[in-house]
Amino acid sequence: MIRKLTETDRDSLLKYLYVEGSLNIFIIGDVEAFGFGRDFQSLYGEFDEDNNYVAVLLFYRENSIFYAHGRTFNVEWLKIFAKHDFKFLSGAQSVFDKIIPYFNDFKLQPMYFCEAYTLEEETINNEYKAIKASTKEHCGKLYDILATIEEFGYEKKTKDEYISGKLIALKMGSTLFIEEDGKILSTVATTAETTKSAMVVAVATLKEARGRGLATILMKELMREYFDEKNKYLCLFYDNPKAGNIYKRLGFKDVDKWVMLKKE
DSSP states (O other): OEEEOOGGGHHHHHHHHGGGTTTTHHHHHHHHHHOSSBTTEEEEEEEOTTSOEEEEEEEETTEEEEEOTTOOOOTTHHHHHTTSOOSEEEEEHHHHHHHGGGOTTEEEEEEEEEEESSOSOOOOOTTSOOEEOOSHHHHHHHHHHHTTOGGGOGGGSOHHHHHHHHHHHGGGSOEEEEEETTEEEEEEEEESOOSSEEEEEEEEEOGGGTTSOHHHHHHHHHHHIIIIISOOEEEEEEOOHHHHHHHHHHTOEEEEEEEEEEEO
16 A cells, blocks of 8 residues: 555654665655655655555655665556656665666666765864855855856756755755865765764865865865764765775765666
């Protein structure tokens, strides 16, 4: 049976999702932050004959995430997908191998999913100071650097749209940056922060500032903040093996392969 989830399902849903908390960080984060019955967010659950969870599907604005602990896919889910307008569908590759054939009009983007609980490389470069973003001015400068990186897609938003969204996002994670002569050279952020973890996103360095280890400095500061101050672990995605090696040197370990399907 597949049905829409409500506030009465909160505890049982989170218990199910936390079995693989890292893989479910986005769903957990959205449940903890926004709950149920919102116009921009819907959650569905599949249950067996004993009323145990089999799978969960989240729709959040233009995004959707599917999770099944047993890595199964019931074609009845296609009826739920058909009722929603979404551009992105993602989840663990081990279950998406069964889903991909039904979404031929979506482009496949494979990634690696990893997590870290400790910082392995402790040496600090004190030449640069990590600044924590907190103001509208900071957000404007962040847009200026992120809009230069095509794969992020920030250039498709206006600067005002980005600033408005980022000021809200600052309440759901942490953003650090290094600047020089009033210009941000490198930045890193977290999102989907839950009671136990957060997702690292938007790791970026201006092209002319690369090779100076700025992103590594920021990653170390971010890891210290979460491990030492917040007592939370970190997760991230990567598709660049070179970047993956840097993350692993800092203490991240691969958990699973992740797939994102993007509507073309």
